[in-house]
Amino acid sequence: MIERAVRSQAGALGARGWRWPAVAAVLALAAAAAPLVVARDDIINLLFRICLFVTLAQSWNMLAGFTGQTSLGHAAFFGIGALVTRGLWLAGAPFAGALMLGGLASTAFAMIIGVPTFRLRGAYFAIGTLGIAEVLRITVAQGMPLITSLPAQQIVGYSLAGRYELALGMALATSAVAALLLRSPLGLGLQAVREDEEAARATGVNVLLHKLLALALSSLFAGLAGGVFAYQQVSYYPAAPFSPIWTFDALLITYVGGLGTIVGPVLGALFFILVQDRLALSLEQAHQIIFGVLFIVVVLIFPGGLIEGWRRLRRRWRKGGWSK
């Protein structure tokens, strides 16, 4: 009984449950093969950025979309991951280990601030998390003001394709975890917390535990994304990954794409990066303004984002045949 209920939660997946994973697998393979086909570094860089933002948005979505906790401090996890990974890696540690530790450091920090911040309600949770992230950013900016640059031997052997594959793998892993999470009993609990905390608590859901678990996953993947960023960037200011822009971009992407869905963050990231790339040549700020307007429209009128629009279109297609 529970199995059926959980499976029907999956939405687009139903009896034809093999469809989406198959499509995803094909697309993933195509994406992975991209460096073999495309020789231009700027396109690979573009694909890299898309994957990075997919990871960041999916991780934010786990906490905000599935569990309903709109955190504005996501950049803190991204930043810690970047900081720890870069620090360990440049100190001589093998990158894989540094990456893992970066993600875990992020999660550790999240667990420390989790219990006190989850006591805050609604808007206070949002600005409280923003406050924490800002404190972290300012501290790092003051404590580590010097730029961090890759040493010469790293630059000589630098492979953009390799970094891209890593980011792609990360994006796929995060999306897969999100998909599995959504359809699992834990995911059901998270959504119950999102819909009505009191009702969830009354039916026996341990609300705080669920929130902390969502936070743990969210911070882990954000930290890993930070590590990937630290691996790819040749030089940057250590405080840069702590900038609230990262949080806001993840928020924008998730909302415009479709909050609470799996494909939403992916679509949103694609849309976001491609529009940004196109507009960067003409008016750089136009990109942000357009997204600001889109975002307001989504929040006020179209809460489901692009995914919702797509679903409505499909429904009308099926219902009314070809006539509109």
Next chain:
Amino acid sequence: MQTIVQNLAFGLFVGGIYGVAAAGLALVFGVLKILNVAHGELLMFGGYISFWLFSLLGLDPFVSLLITMLSLFVIGIVLDRLVFRYLTHLHGETRIKNSLLVSFGLTLILQNAALASFTADERTIQLSYSAAGIAIGGITLPLARLLSLLITFIGIVALHLFLQRTYPGKAVRAVAEDGESAALAGINVGRVYLYTMALGAALAGMAGSLVVIGYGIAPDIGLSWTLKALVVITLAGTGSVLGAFPAGLLLGLVEAISGMAFGSIYRETAGLVMFLLVLLLRPSGLFGRA
């Protein structure tokens, strides 16, 4: 000793501006029950209007203050009609959360519009009398700063008189206390929302034009000012618009003290840390009743 008093004085000067900025935000939050995170951007625009009136027309910012406030008043009306009006059908936490998101979208639009129009350069106004000051017991109190503090004080007193003695002001207080009952009593709640939003923006404009004199503005200062205003509101407690002024002064003093004690690095963090502590330990703030 003199350095300490000097620093404290400067803390008070900036604290007055914090107070006015926060009062505007608190007013909007208390009456419309929405959290406008674009408040800092409104402040920024106020600063720019003041700046351009000064550089292009030579108007002293203290004189053009009223023009700036009026312009922001109009901008507030536009924002209410275009954007915030669509939130009033929501209630409680949903309304606050959505207003947070919507106003965040506004910050993107406003910040980038400013960036595209004015470039990223920081702007300040240096007045001919910026250097002049009153010397008391070894410390210097610059005239411009004293005047700013005086203006912020007058602004808060005027706000108080408006809310207590005038009919529209009482309508504002009524809607803040209980929107439904106010509507039942015949108050046009929609119109109250409109001019409260405009008033909040005007206060942000006042703060902005005081900031550009001697502190400086740039398109990206919005977020940090919104955060400052939020810190002050949390200190004062939601529901207390006038408490925002003393709370603002307090923040200014705390920043000055932590700057002296721990180094100027930690001035910003001190305010934020205090904010987090208050949120966690005493959410009703110093003067709040909610």
